[in-house]
Amino acid sequence: xxxxxTPVPGADPASAHFFHSLDEGxxxxxxxxxxxxxxxxxxxxxxCGSIDFSSEPASxxxxxxxxxxxxxxxHPAFADQLPFCGGIVELAExxxxxxxxxxxxxxxxGAPAIFEWQQADGRGFAAxxxxxxxxx
Amino acid sequence: MKPxxxxxxxxxxxxxxxxxxxxxxxxxxxxAVIAAADDAGIGISGIDGLILCRSGGASDAxxxxxxxxxxxxxxxxxxxxxxxxxxxxxxxxxxxxxxxSAGMATNVACVFADAPVTPGTRISTxxxxxxxxxxxxxxxxxxxxxxxxxxxxxxxxRYLALHGLSEDVLADxxxxxxxxxxxxxxxxxxxxxxxxxxxxxxxxxxxxxxxxCAAPVNGAIAVVVxxxxxxxxxxxxxxxxxxxxxxxxxxxxxxxxxxxxTHGGALAAKTMFERTGLTPADIDICEFYDAFSIMPLxxxxxxxxxxxxxxxxxxxxxxxxxxGTAMPINTGGGHLSGYYLxxxxxxxxxxxxxxxxxxxxxxxxxxxxxxxxxxxxxxxxAGMIFGSAGQWL
Numbered sequence: 001x002x003x004x005x006t007p008v009p010g011a012d013p014a015s016a017h018f019f020h021s022l023d024e025g026x027x028x029x030x031x032x033x034x035x036x037x038x039x040x041x042x043x044x045x046x047x048c049g050s051i052d053f054s055s056e057p058a059s060x061x062x063x064x065x066x067x068x069x070x071x072x073x074x075h076p077a078f079a080d081q082l083p084f085c086g087g088i089v090e091l092a093e094x095x096x097x098x099x100x101x102x103x104x105x106x107x108x109x110g111a112p113a114i115f116e117w118q119q120a121d122g123r124g125f126a127a128x129x130x131x132x133x134x135x136x
Numbered sequence: 137m138k139p140x141x142x143x144x145x146x147x148x149x150x151x152x153x154x155x156x157x158x159x160x161x162x163x164x165x166x167x168a169v170i171a172a173a174d175d176a177g178i179g180i181s182g183i184d185g186l187i188l189c190r191s192g193g194a195s196d197a198x199x200x201x202x203x204x205x206x207x208x209x210x211x212x213x214x215x216x217x218x219x220x221x222x223x224x225x226x227x228x229x230x231x232x233x234x235x236x237s238a239g240m241a242t243n244v245a246c247v248f249a250d251a252p253v254t255p256g257t258r259i260s261t262x263x264x265x266x267x268x269x270x271x272x273x274x275x276x277x278x279x280x281x282x283x284x285x286x287x288x289x290x291x292x293x294r295y296l297a298l299h300g301l302s303e304d305v306l307a308d309x310x311x312x313x314x315x316x317x318x319x320x321x322x323x324x325x326x327x328x329x330x331x332x333x334x335x336x337x338x339x340x341x342x343x344x345x346x347x348x349c350a351a352p353v354n355g356a357i358a359v360v361v362x363x364x365x366x367x368x369x370x371x372x373x374x375x376x377x378x379x380x381x382x383x384x385x386x387x388x389x390x391x392x393x394x395x396x397x398t399h400g401g402a403l404a405a406k407t408m409f410e411r412t413g414l415t416p417a418d419i420d421i422c423e424f425y426d427a428f429s430i431m432p433l434x435x436x437x438x439x440x441x442x443x444x445x446x447x448x449x450x451x452x453x454x455x456x457x458x459x460g461t462a463m464p465i466n467t468g469g470g471h472l473s474g475y476y477l478x479x480x481x482x483x484x485x486x487x488x489x490x491x492x493x494x495x496x497x498x499x500x501x502x503x504x505x506x507x508x509x510x511x512x513x514x515x516x517x518a519g520m521i522f523g524s525a526g527q528w529l
Contacts, residue, residue, distance in 0.1 A: 009274025018272070039390075041272045046388060066396055068289035074282035082396040083339075086279030088290060093191075094391040098275035109297035125278050 004076040005120035015041035017055060021074070022124040027058045027115050029093055038093035060115030062091040064130060067107050077120075089113050089128045100127040137378070137523075140411050143233035144374040145359050145522070145526040147245075148487045149174025152355030153322050153475045154501055154529070155253045161356070165199050170357035176360040177371025178243055179310035180207060183360070185214030187232055189224035191478055193284065202406055213241040221511025222425060223382070224248065225357075225479025226518035230380045232361035242362060248480040260285040261446035272389070281341075284427060285349050287513040289341035291396040292430035296343060299445030303343050305425065310347040310472055315457040317469025319497035324351035325473040333468045334485045335405030348429040350471035357480035359487065365390035373525040375490040378504070379414070380408035383517045391465035400437030400517025401508060408521055409440075416440050418502040419521070422463060423482035426470040435508050436465075439519075464499050479509035479518070490524040503527040 011019040018041045021028035025047035029038045038058075044051055067087030070088060073079040085101040102116060113128035149171025151157075151164050157457035159167075165188070173180045186197040186209065204215050214235050220227040225248050232244035269277055282289055292306065329347060337346035349372035381440060383400030387393045409415055416439060424432040436447035441463075447457070455462035468474045468485035476480060489502040490495040505522045 007277045008271045009271060009277065012271035015271040063178070066290040066294040068281070068286055068293055068340070068344075070280050070286055071339045071341065073280075075280070078280045081280075085278055086281045086286070087278075088389075088396070090391055093302070096278040096389040096391075096395075097272060098281065100279050109294055125275075 006077045006118070007075060008120055008123040008125050013057050014043045017041075022126060023056070024119070025117050025124055027060055027117075027126055029056050029058045029095070030054070033054050038091075040094055040095040058115070059092050062089040062113050062115070062128065064101070064107055064109055064111045064113055065090040065096050066103055066109055069105070074076065080132055097126065103130040104125055137413055138411070139364075139376060139378045139523070140380060141233045141377055142234050142238050142364040143361055143377045144364050145229070145487055146362050146367045146370040146372055146374055146379065146483060147172040147178070147358075147360030149173070149358040150322070150355065150484060153187060153353050154355070155324070155353055155442075155476070157251070157354040158255055159251070159354070161249040162199055162203065162206065162252045164251065164354065164356035165247045165358070168249065168358035169203070169207055169245045169247050172245055172358035172360045173243075175372060176243070180209070182243050183207075183209060183245050184212055185232065185241030186212055186234055187228040187244060187246045187282045188217045189212070189228045189246065189248035189307060189378045189479065190217045190219040191221050191224050193478070193511070195221060196378045199247070203247070210455060211440055214244060220382075220518065221516050222427070222478050222513055223509035223511045223518035225382065225483055226487065226507065226509040226520050227382070229359065229361060229377070229483065229520065230518070233377050233380065236361055236363045242366065244361045246360050246361065247356060247358035250477060251354040252352050253354050257439045283303040284445070285344050286341040288428040288430055289344045291514060292343050292428070292436070294346075294396050295430060295433065301445065301448065303335075304349050305433065305448035305451070306429045306435070307331055307342060308448060309426070309432055310334055310450050312454060312457040313426065313466050313470045314347070315454070316464075316467050316497055317473030318411060319495070320430050320468045320474060321495070323469040323474045324353060325469070329473070344428060344430075347472065350427040350476035352477040353477065355475060355477055357477050357484050359483060372436040375487050375525070376523040378479055378519060378523045379408035379521040381519055383519070386515075394512070397434065399438035401519060402433050402463060404517055404519040408519060412521065414504065414521065417464065418504050419506045420503050421467060421486070421499055421505045422465045423468075423486045423505060423507045424466055425482055425508050426466055426472050427476060427510070431510060432465060434514070439506065443483055458497065465492065467497050482507045482509070486522050489521050492524070
């Protein structure tokens with residue numbers, strides 16, 4: 001099977017900063033200067049309506065909001081990893097994102113997860129390493 | 137009981153509904169509209185409005201406004217495409233109901249068609265098409281979560297974890313729905329499903345197994361909507377549209393919200409029940425959008441039939457199955473064992489039940505029927521309550 005890289009989405013206006021930072025190896029937040037809400041991708045703060053944000057590095061620490069083990073590869077990048085885990089991680093600062101999940105199984109909802117920078121075709125993306133032991 | 141609208145469904149047409157069907161979506165749609173018009177006793181020349189249901193989840197074979205020409209329809213007063221993802225069918229019927237209520241058109245056909253299955257190829261290729269997407273939502277593909285099963289698995293996983301439930305509650309949904317399908321000659325899977333059959337089927341995306349996922353088919357379903365007054369003289373028993381509401385939660389993806397379990401039914405239920413004076417206790421049958429087994433459980437809770445984490449009681453000991461002790465659910469086999477034509481699957485079954493034309497699976501009480509449609513990953517929701525002829529006015 002020919003290797004094909006993990007697909008990484010293009011940026012839209014709200015996510016331009018998020019994807020640009022990841023391409024450079026950083027997981028950055030956009031923190032609302034008015035109400036302090038942390039976002040990953042935002043144009044107008046949905047809490048207070050502000051359009052003024054400061055870029056701050058995320059701690060890279062989160063928990064598993066939910067996850068699944070996938071048994072069908074719809075994309076060649078995942079064909080030799082079956083079954084593999086993906087899910088949604090909730091960062092300690094609050095925002096959530098879809099991410100590939102690495103590490104030992106079993107994974108559980110609420111388990112700690114740590115940001116791990118990965119690259120595909122010159123793009124950076126956020127994966128998270130889950131510790132099964134720490135989740136017990 | 138005060139109906140929100142003076143409109144009714146008077147015609148139903150179905151074509152295909154199999155994996156061996158090889159006609160195009162456009163041709164299937166054409167045949168379904170003709171069948172619905174004939175069923176209504178008005179013939180295709182009686183149709184003066186056309187609404188096509190569009191969904192991003194459907195295959196590439198989408199319908200266009202030129203279906204009018206394929207049908208030879210002249211001087212339509214309404215021709216449009218309604219897009220609300222999986223909720224497009226009810227949204228289309230609502231648009232038709234508004235149009236006939238306002239006198240914009242008289243007999244409006246609403247149609248959904250899809251042909252995702254290439255006969256002879258693997259079913260899993262039907263809905264897991266390669267995508268990259270844009271922005272944060274596109275990260276689902278980076279995570280390897282392509283088809284609908286993978287993202288609904290996230291809702292199912294979290295639901296089971298939060299409420300301390302086992303996969304048996306999903307099995308109960310699949311087994312009950314199969315029992316209804318066994319009584320439906322159009323259903324894809326009619327063999328009884330044992331608990332051991334369910335658990336020995338392969339996982340698609342944990343905790344969802346094969347029989348937690350919809351049965352894709354090629355086919356089309358059309359309905360004809362007219363005013364309540366005209367419906368009373370129709371060829372078929374009228375199916376009144378008692379209520380309609382949408383609910384699109386828009387829950388943020390961050391701490392303090394629970395997007396994967398926030399279901400628009402809560403908002404739609406409030407609107408429909410308040411405006412009609414009906415309550416969950418008045419509902420005789422539910423026809424839920426059940427592309428994945430988790431969905432009816434979430435719908436039962438959002439509509440107020442059960443508190444969070446308790447919807448499994450609707451299915452326990454076969455309560456919702458044929459001959460069961462409680463409210464029948466997805467009486468045609470739903471998407472899971474029947475056929476997946478998005479929002480039109482529950483609509484067609486509700487129409488047949490309300491007409492008392494559901495054959496071996498006809499429910500004794502079928503006066504008031506709740507139908508739901510879901511789109512996205514629980515992002516877009518529509519609900520409609522149907523009333524059988526003569527029961528409500």
